[in-house]
Structures are given as structure tokens and as C-alpha cells.
Amino acid sequence: MVSAVKMRKAVMAVLASRDYAQTAWNLVLGLANRIKSEDHPLLSRHEQIKKIGVILISANRGLCGGFNTQIINKAIQYAQAQEAELEWLTIGRKGSDFLAKNGKKVIAEFERPDLITGTAEIIALARLVIKDYTEGNYDKVILAYTDFYSSMVQKPKIRQLLPFEPKSDSDLGGIGENKMPLAAQNFELFEYLFEPNKTEILNQFLPRLIEIQLYQALLESAASEHSARMLAMKNATSAAADMIDGLTLAFNQARQAGITKEIAEITGSKAALE
Numbered sequence: 001m002v003s004a005v006k007m008r009k010a011v012m013a014v015l016a017s018r019d020y021a022q023t024a025w026n027l028v029l030g031l032a033n034r035i036k037s038e039d040h041p042l043l044s045r046h047e048q049i050k051k052i053g054v055i056l057i058s059a060n061r062g063l064c065g066g067f068n069t070q071i072i073n074k075a076i077q078y079a080q081a082q083e084a085e086l087e088w089l090t091i092g093r094k095g096s097d098f099l100a101k102n103g104k105k106v107i108a109e110f111e112r113p114d115l116i117t118g119t120a121e122i123i124a125l126a127r128l129v130i131k132d133y134t135e136g137n138y139d140k141v142i143l144a145y146t147d148f149y150s151s152m153v154q155k156p157k158i159r160q161l162l163p164f165e166p167k168s169d170s171d172l173g174g175i176g177e178n179k180m181p182l183a184a185q186n187f188e189l190f191e192y193l194f195e196p197n198k199t200e201i202l203n204q205f206l207p208r209l210i211e212i213q214l215y216q217a218l219l220e221s222a223a224s225e226h227s228a229r230m231l232a233m234k235n236a237t238s239a240a241a242d243m244i245d246g247l248t249l250a251f252n253q254a255r256q257a258g259i260t261k262e263i264a265e266i267t268g269s270k271a272a273l274e
Helices: 002-032 067-080 093-101 123-134 198-273
Strands: 051-057 085-091 106-110 140-148 154-162
Touching: 002 198, 051 067, 051 093, 051 123, 051 198, 067 093, 067 140, 067 154, 067 198, 085 093, 085 123, 093 106, 106 123, 123 140, 123 154, 123 198, 140 198, 154 198
Parallel strands: 051 085, 051 140, 085 106
Antiparallel strands: 140 154
């Protein structure tokens, strides 16, 4: 019941911001094809991929079915397919603990709040990612999270956050891809007018886009976690009820067998005396 209440709140938060996050992502992809890479450091593309930063979003606790295992395995599979050096940035203790135990290079751990109230929770991470990418510490930034489709379906997802090339890796695309009509808008066909100027607009818009994408991924992951936990608790409750029924039946059978044995012994003793 607690997980169901948390799930409803998390789903409402996801749906409230998903359209904005997807539209902003599509908009910047349209812009990326219209303006030069030297117009802003976040638009630059590195010719050689030597180091990749991977952001892994997991849960703080277990008891949520395969939620943590699926996203961690997805991220590890991606990492194993890369030839470049990888550095990990984590949100959530489960992912951080797993990477630390397996000798992965975790350079930053961020606390995952139980109650997500706004973008303040991911501003520090967003600033770190932007700084490392613009300074050339990372040639690519990847985001690993669990995408929320429904209370019964949650899918682990790998997507490229930087540079803005959503089709360069498997599973990549905007948050909420194929789940809402706004994703179908083709921003590449639009014409853009920058006021007051291109530099000022990009300086404000692009960092904000990174924050929104991280925030939306955190919301999607939270809704997926609570849904998985609700389903796991429901299955556990059903399994416990089945176990109780089975044990009650076994107890009654044993009790009845004991009573039958005692009656048989009494009857036999009486017959012997007569």
C-alpha cells in the first residue's frame, strides 16, 4: 500500500514534466543541425572517443524485484562493448555499491532523495558533467536509467547525453520516446531566430537542457522503482498467503491424522479388553 501511494505520486510527477523534457530535447537536436559546433562548447563533437562518463541511476534499497539488477546489467553490458576508458557517476546506493565491489572507477556518488521535489537534486551532477565535457575530460557522456512505461512495464535504457547525437548508440533517443505525440514533431524543419543573440541563448538553454534531461531521468527511474516495488510486494504478499494456506492444510492433515490414530488406538484397546 505504501509503494502504491508513492508510485502514484511519482507517476504524476513523470507525466507532468515529460512533454517539456521531450520537446526541449527535440528542439536542441534541431538546433544542433542548424548551428556550428564552435558556437558553444556543449555542441562540440570529439573526433576520438578516449574517455566516456557513464551516469548510472539506481535505487537506494532492494526489495523491488529485478529493478536494480536490470539497469546495472544493462550499463555493464554497454561498458563491456566500449574500447574507451570509462568513469562512473552514480545516483543511488545499489549501483554505487555494485560498481565499487567490482572494481569500477566511480569518481562521484550523488545521494538519491526519497522525495524528488525539483531540479535542485541534480544541479551538482549537471554542473560536473558540463564542466568535464567542455574541458575535454569526457568525449562522450552516457545516461543509464530505467524508463517508465506503465505500472507493469519498466525498461532499462542507455542514452547518450552528450554530444547531442541521439542515434549514435543503441537504445538512444529522447526520454519518453514512442510514448507521447510531441516526440513526433520534426524540429529540424523549423527556422530559428535568436534574440537577443545566439551566444546568450545557447549559454542559458543548453545547460538547462542537461539539467532537465537528468531530472526527467531521475523521475522516470523513481516511478519505475516504486512500480517494481509495488509489484514485488504484491507478489510477496500472494506468496505468503499461499504459504499460509499450504501450511494450514498440512497442519490440519497432521492434526486429523493424530486424532484418527488416537481413536484407532482407543478402539483397539477396548476390543482387547472385551
